[in-house]
Amino acid sequence: VTDDATPPHDDPPVPPAPVAAGTARDAALGAVGRPGSRRLVATPALVCDVDLLEANIARMAARAAEAGVALRPHAKTHKSAFVAALQLDAGAAGIACAKVGEAEVLVAALEAAGHGDVSVLVTSPVAGAAVAGRVAALAAACDLMVVVDHPDGVDELAAAVAAGTGTGQLAVVCDVDVGLGRTGVTGPDPALAVVRRIAGSPGLRFAGVQGYGGHLQHLPGRAERATATRTAAGRLRSVVDALEADGHEVALRTGGGTGTAGIDMEDRVLDELQPGSYVFMDQEYRDALGDDPEGRFAQSLFVATTVVSANQDGFVTVDAGLKAMATDAGPPTVVGHAIDVHYHFFGDEHGLVTQAPPTRFARGDRLDLVPPHCDPTVDRYDELWLARGDTLVGVTPIDARGCSR
Ligand SMILES: Cc1ncc(COP(=O)(O)O)c(C=O)c1O
Numbered sequence: 001v002t003d004d005a006t007p008p009h010d011d012p013p014v015p016p017a018p019v020a021a022g023t024a025r026d027a028a029l030g031a032v033g034r035p036g037s038r039r040l041v042a043t044p045a046l047v048c049d050v051d052l053l054e055a056n057i058a059r060m061a062a063r064a065a066e067a068g069v070a071l072r073p074h075a076k077t078h079k080s081a082f083v084a085a086l087q088l089d090a091g092a093a094g095i096a097c098a099k100v101g102e103a104e105v106l107v108a109a110l111e112a113a114g115h116g117d118v119s120v121l122v123t124s125p126v127a128g129a130a131v132a133g134r135v136a137a138l139a140a141a142c143d144l145m146v147v148v149d150h151p152d153g154v155d156e157l158a159a160a161v162a163a164g165t166g167t168g169q170l171a172v173v174c175d176v177d178v179g180l181g182r183t184g185v186t187g188p189d190p191a192l193a194v195v196r197r198i199a200g201s202p203g204l205r206f207a208g209v210q211g212y213g214g215h216l217q218h219l220p221g222r223a224e225r226a227t228a229t230r231t232a233a234g235r236l237r238s239v240v241d242a243l244e245a246d247g248h249e250v251a252l253r254t255g256g257g258t259g260t261a262g263i264d265m266e267d268r269v270l271d272e273l274q275p276g277s278y279v280f281m282d283q284e285y286r287d288a289l290g291d292d293p294e295g296r297f298a299q300s301l302f303v304a305t306t307v308v309s310a311n312q313d314g315f316v317t318v319d320a321g322l323k324a325m326a327t328d329a330g331p332p333t334v335v336g337h338a339i340d341v342h343y344h345f346f347g348d349e350h351g352l353v354t355q356a357p358p359t360r361f362a363r364g365d366r367l368d369l370v371p372p373h374c375d376p377t378v379d380r381y382d383e384l385w386l387a388r389g390d391t392l393v394g395v396t397p398i399d400a401r402g403c404s405r
Contacts, residue, residue, distance in 0.1 A: 028385070028392060037392040038385075039366050043306045044320035046381040046398075047368070051388050052300035053279055054086065059297065060261070060278050061090040067265035072096050072121060072254060074276030077375050079400035080384060081109035083279060084118075094119025094143070096254075096274045100126060100134050101403035107142045109399040119143040121254065123210060123274065125153055125175055125183050131405075132160035140166045145252075147175040147210050149184050154197040154204065161203030171207040172198050173252065176239050178211040178232035187235075188242035195248050208252025209243070211236035212274065217259030218288040225294075229260045233269040258285060262293040282374035284329040302335065302368040303377065304385075305351065310363045314354060318343075318367060321350040325369070326376035332369035343369060379404075 022030075024042040031037035041047060064071040073087045076098040084095050084106060095118060097103035103120050110118050120142050126132060135146050135157060148154050154172065161170050174194050177184030185191045191209070198206040213232040219225040240250050254272040256264040261275045277285055280301035289295025305320035322345055325332060334341045340359050346352040351369075355361055371377040378384070379401055386394045 032392045032394060035391050038387045038390045041304055041385050043304045044324040045304045045385055047302045047304045047385045047387055049300045050386050050393060052298040056279050056297045056300060057086050057090050060275060063265060064273060065091060069265055070272040072272050072274050074274045075102060075106055077276035078279055079378060079398050080396060081106055081113050081399050082396040084110060085113050085115055088115055096121045096123050098124050099404055100131055101405045102400040104138055105400040105403050117143055122146040125149045129156055132156040136160040136164040136166065139170050145171040145173050145207050147173045148194060149175040151193050151197040154194060154201060158201035158203050169203055169205040172204050173207050174209050176209050176211045176236055178213045178235045180214045188239050191239045192242060192246055195243055206248055208250050209236060209239060211255040213260060217257040218284060220288050222292045225260060226263045229263045233267055237269055259289060259294055277374055280374040283333055283370050283372045299370050301371060301374055303371055305367050305369055307361050307363055307365040310361060315352050316361045317346060318351045318353055320369060321346055322348050325371045326373040329372035332372055335368040335370060
């Protein structure tokens with residue numbers, strides 16, 4: 001765990017905050033810039049250490065630049081225009097979004113933040129005329145690419161573009177299943193069917209292929225992960241070869257995630273990478289990647305929680321439970337207490353934190369939890385509090401929270 005390891009009850013004293021007037025949120029905001037102000041945020045809350053976040057963004061950007069691959073960080077992790085803007089400022093070619101709704105909101109928020117005409121790739125295929133119409137409308141607001149994995153999807157997009165008012169062509173990427181089995185064409189022949197259909201649609205332009213190996217990202221052991229990544233890359237390569245033999249230019253080969261980024265950079269089958277989780281580096285990734293090169297990012301995201309009851313021997317109760325974080329990847333870890341303290345889910349609103357001497361938490365103590373799985377944890381919060389060490393530096397909206405359509 002990379003955050004400061006000071007036990008919460010040893011935090012330095014905080015100057016009196018103006019709690020009488022306004023909300024707890026106002027009080028925390030009023031203390032921005034003051035040492036110790038981080039502990040004024042009402043819990044449970046999502047807090048990001050910006051020093052660590054910026055270091056993660058700079059590290060991935062430098063690695064990609066050195067390897068000569070483009071970076072299109074996936075915004076599904078943070079859903080935040082603030083974080084996306086940092087990534088774009090660090091040289092990202094654009095952003096990836098999982099859903100059209102996520103892209104709609106982030107494009108508008110980035111535009112307001114001075115990042116107009118951002119390049120966006122929607123990495124999930126869409127189905128139905130209504131969402132295809134939204135894609136066509138969004139193409140007027142940004143430099144948009146969208147993936148497709150079936151000729152019918154191509155037809156829906158072509159019809160939406162023809163019905164719209166835009167004049168340009170919509171860039172379409174063929175999604176290729178490289179082993180995950182979630183979406184994507186399953187081999188060269190279905191890929192040819194999709195790409196020939198795109199080529200025959202006047203309002204569409206074939207932009208390239210996507211091969212995202214979600215099944216590879218958390219494979220423990222770098223050698224095993226590298227072998228499996230090369231198998232997946234071979235599947236993408238065979239599709240690219242078939243498309244090129246059929247006369248199509250495959251200008252873009254996009255995919256990859258945090259767990260395979262270093263391997264993808266070495267192998268160069270992908271020329272654009274879409275890692276998302278590296279900005280926050282959740283516990284699931286930390287456990288899977290350990291000290292591998294792909295794992296060398298700091299855990300920058302925390303669920304801040306408060307001890308609300310300490311009447312029992314051996315454990316205390318905190319105010320962050322099942323509703324405060326995603327629970328699919330096990331319990332969170334407690335910052336600064338990797339060995340002696342363990343968190344257990346204790347119902348919807350509470351967590352049970354065991355402690356071993358000399359640790360002894362008291363009612364009112366604050367703890368930082370490292371979320372087990374960052375993306376769905378972020379999606380539970382309206383705001384991300386920003387801190388540098390123990391000092392609050394601001395708060396920013398999770399702009400695309402809940403935008404899953
Ligand atoms: C299509 C696609 N690309 C990239 C990513 C980012 O992966 P990670 O968060 O593991 O870096 C994801 C995550 O689910 C994804 O679905």
